[in-house]
Amino acid sequence: MPDLEPWRREWGLLALVALLALPLFTPRLYAADEIKYLVHLRSVWFDHDLQYANDYDLVMQQDPDHYAWVANLRDHVTSTGRRLNDAPIGSAILWAPFYGLADAGVVLARAAGWEVSRDGLSRPYVWAVCLGSLFWGSLGLALVYLLCRREYGARPARTAVLGIWFATPVVFYLYITPPMAHANSLFAVALFTWLWLRTREQRSGAQWAALGAAAGLMVLVRELNWLMITPLLLDEATRFVSSARRRESHRLWSRAAGYLPFAVALGAVVMPQFLVYRALHGTYGPTPFVVEKFSYPVNAVNVLLSGFHGLYTWSPITLLATLGLFVLGRRRPVVAAGMGLGFAL
Numbered sequence: 001m002p003d004l005e006p007w008r009r010e011w012g013l014l015a016l017v018a019l020l021a022l023p024l025f026t027p028r029l030y031a032a033d034e035i036k037y038l039v040h041l042r043s044v045w046f047d048h049d050l051q052y053a054n055d056y057d058l059v060m061q062q063d064p065d066h067y068a069w070v071a072n073l074r075d076h077v078t079s080t081g082r083r084l085n086d087a088p089i090g091s092a093i094l095w096a097p098f099y100g101l102a103d104a105g106v107v108l109a110r111a112a113g114w115e116v117s118r119d120g121l122s123r124p125y126v127w128a129v130c131l132g133s134l135f136w137g138s139l140g141l142a143l144v145y146l147l148c149r150r151e152y153g154a155r156p157a158r159t160a161v162l163g164i165w166f167a168t169p170v171v172f173y174l175y176i177t178p179p180m181a182h183a184n185s186l187f188a189v190a191l192f193t194w195l196w197l198r199t200r201e202q203r204s205g206a207q208w209a210a211l212g213a214a215a216g217l218m219v220l221v222r223e224l225n226w227l228m229i230t231p232l233l234l235d236e237a238t239r240f241v242s243s244a245r246r247r248e249s250h251r252l253w254s255r256a257a258g259y260l261p262f263a264v265a266l267g268a269v270v271m272p273q274f275l276v277y278r279a280l281h282g283t284y285g286p287t288p289f290v291v292e293k294f295s296y297p298v299n300a301v302n303v304l305l306s307g308f309h310g311l312y313t314w315s316p317i318t319l320l321a322t323l324g325l326f327v328l329g330r331r332r333p334v335v336a337a338g339m340g341l342g343f344a345l
Contacts, residue, residue: 013158014145017165018138024175027130029121034179035059035070036087038129040276041099042120044092050279052083058121079282086287089273090188090220091181095132102128130178137174137183141165143190147197151328167317181222188218189228196232197335208258209265216269223290227345231338238334 029035039055047054056074060067076084102124109116116122141161148157164170173182192214199207211232218225236255243252274284281287297303304312312319322343329336 010154014142014161017162021166021171021175024171025130025134025178026176027123027127027178029059029062029126029179030177031180032069032073033087033181034177035067036073036085037091037181038095038121038126038179039085040087040089041092041095041129042125045096045099045103046120050082050085050276052085055121056083058119062121078280080280082280085280086289088181088220088223089276090217090222091129091133091179091184093220094136094184094187095129098128098132098135099125126179133178133180133183134174136187137170137178140183140187140190141170143187143194147190147194150197151332163317164321168315185218185222185225188214188221189225192218192228193231196235200235200335203258205258205261209261212262212265213269215262216266219270220273223286224293228342230342230345231335234338234341235334 029038035056039052039059040050042058043050043052043055053074056070060070060074073084078084103118103120106116106118106122106124110118116124119125141164144164145157145161148160152160165174169182170186173180173186192211195207195211195214199211203211215229215232218228236259239255240252243249243255277286278284285291299306302308302310304310307313322340325336325340325343328339
């Protein structure tokens with residue numbers, strides 16, 4: 001039998017905490033964004049189109065009183081004659097394996113005589129997407145642990161991950177409203193950051209392509225994650241300038257050769273989102289509502305310090321994390337500066 005002791009020492013506490021936290025898990029569809037994420041998947045899976053009017057009707061039929069406001073989405077006709085959906089498609093892609101298994105289970109249950117609705121929105125499907133978010137978010141936390149362990153060792157890494165897990169909004173998006181995109185975003189950003197730092201000194205063409213694909217996945221899950229590519233850009237710019245000053249042309253061009261597979265993979269992964277934009281709105285860009293998120297942050301101080309969900313006031317541990325960048329900067333100044341710039345943006 002394999003020796004499980006090393007695994008227990010490494011992961012046992014985190015696995016136990018994950019098990020004990022399961023009673024917090026609340027699979028449900030509650031808010032507008034959750035529904036917009038899900039109908040992407042439901043429409044493509046069952047109708048093979050991006051026409052959301054019938055999907056919104058089905059949502060309203062689940063609970064006409066609670067979901068009465070969905071009529072605003074159903075009745076909003078875009079410039080291409082479709083219904084409004086400004087949510088990105090990344091969560092639907094990450095949920096698809098779980099959704100497919102749920103659909104197969106529903107088909108088998110119906111064949112066995114069980115009365116289960118195969119409409120793509122009944123309880124098995126909601127459970128599937130919620131479990132998908134729980135899975136991907138938990139995997140994101142595992143990647144965060146690996147990142148922290150790489151820098152500071154196992155015990156501080158476990159402490160940090162437990163803090164992120166239960167002293168930030170992660171606990172809310174992982175368990176209370178899992179159909180939101182945030183747990184999936186945690187995974188996507190953690191995967192990109194892990195790949196960046198793990199291959200930072202030397203990357204093959206395949207590793208550059210994998211990093212580009214991970215960057216594309218970040219953007220598919222949440223458009224604002226474009227900003228999380230900033231640490232990589234600063235890192236590469238610093239290396240480029242350093243090589244140019246030292247006149248190390250072989251290093252410079254060797255590094256630059258990886259930018260093409262990165263860009264190609266990034267573009268290939270993000271392209272479906274642009275096509276969805278085109279189908280829904282007639283342009284290859286997002287809606288004005290999404291673009292507005294990138295406008296100058298006139299409420300930047302409130303975002304951090306407001307009594308109404310301010311980051312530092314509601315999750316003080318994030319202030320420690322920000323200050324920790326200065327500690328990291330003593331050993332890895334470029335990495336710390338890149339992460340700090342991404343956070344600031």
